[in-house]
Amino acid sequence: MLEIKELRKRFGDKVALDGVSLSAQPGEVVGFVGANGAGKTTTMRIAMGVLASDSGEVLYQGSPLGAAQRNRFGYMPEERGLYPKMKVAEQIAYFGELHGMDRAAAKRATGELLEQLALTDRAGDHVQDLSLGNQQRVQLAVSLVHDPEAMVLDEPFSGLDPIAVDVMGTALKERAARGVPVIFSSHQLDLIERLCDSVVIIAAGTVIAAGGVEELKARETKRLRVRVDAPRDLIADLPGTVTRDGDDYLVEDADDQAVLHVAMSAGRVAHFAYDQPTIAEIFREAVAQ
Secondary structure: OEEEEEEEEEEOOEEEEEEEEEEEOOOOEEEEEOOOOOOHHHHHHHHOOOOOOOEEEEEEOOEEOOHHHHOOEEEEOOOOOOOOOOEHHHHHHHHHHHOOOOHHHHHHHHHHHHHHOOOHHHOOOEHHHOOHHHHHHHHHHHHHOOOOOEEEEEOOOOOOOHHHHHHHHHHHHHHHHOOOOEEEEOOOHHHHHHHOOEEEEEEOOEEEEEEEHHHHHHHOOOEEEEEEEOOOOOOOOOOOEEEEEOOEEEEEOOOHHHHHHHHHHHOEEEEEEEOOOOHHHHHHHHHHO
């Protein structure tokens, strides 16, 4: 397990992190969500040893994370760290060797990643000649080539088209399926909802909400959506606070069985379920508090 515990960091008078904690279990994909300047990149840089924290700790498998272990991680910074005049395949293999792979193993892993990330046709191109989306795929390949034990990715889907998002998302889910803990940040909240097992929301350097995706959605579920084929309006009959949304009744602060009884007595119930908020809605509500 990768654990980030009670990180604090100041830059002069600015408090960047104020007791930030999050963790990723083996095989878990954790989405790290927050507005620009919330503290996501600072947290990830501290986790990877790029910055030092003022206090707090980063643990891996229960022990303080050191340089040797970080070398076995896959890290993708928000700013691309590629050599623009180097060819794609050569670059990926080179980073594999920097992580301690022998040349043959690095080339073999490079070939597999080129195929997986749909870059085989660009293997001999210079990085500077690629689109930004393809450069992002190369950056991901660089972070994967040494078969990392854990992954920390800062905005890995930035600037990608939907096809590239699917390719990279599949690559991350495959790594997680092998037991690799993955933490990645993103502003694309629909993507967070689709790919992640759990979510951590940060604002102004403080974690304001965290939990499993389904757990967070269930926690926020308070409103029943009811559709009834009835000859009359039911607002006055349904218990609780009732509003209309087109053909649907939205019911809050009421016993669901009481609502169902009234609805069934009035006519055929075409829809009866609690509204499930999206991660985007949960994020907006958490940040607004």
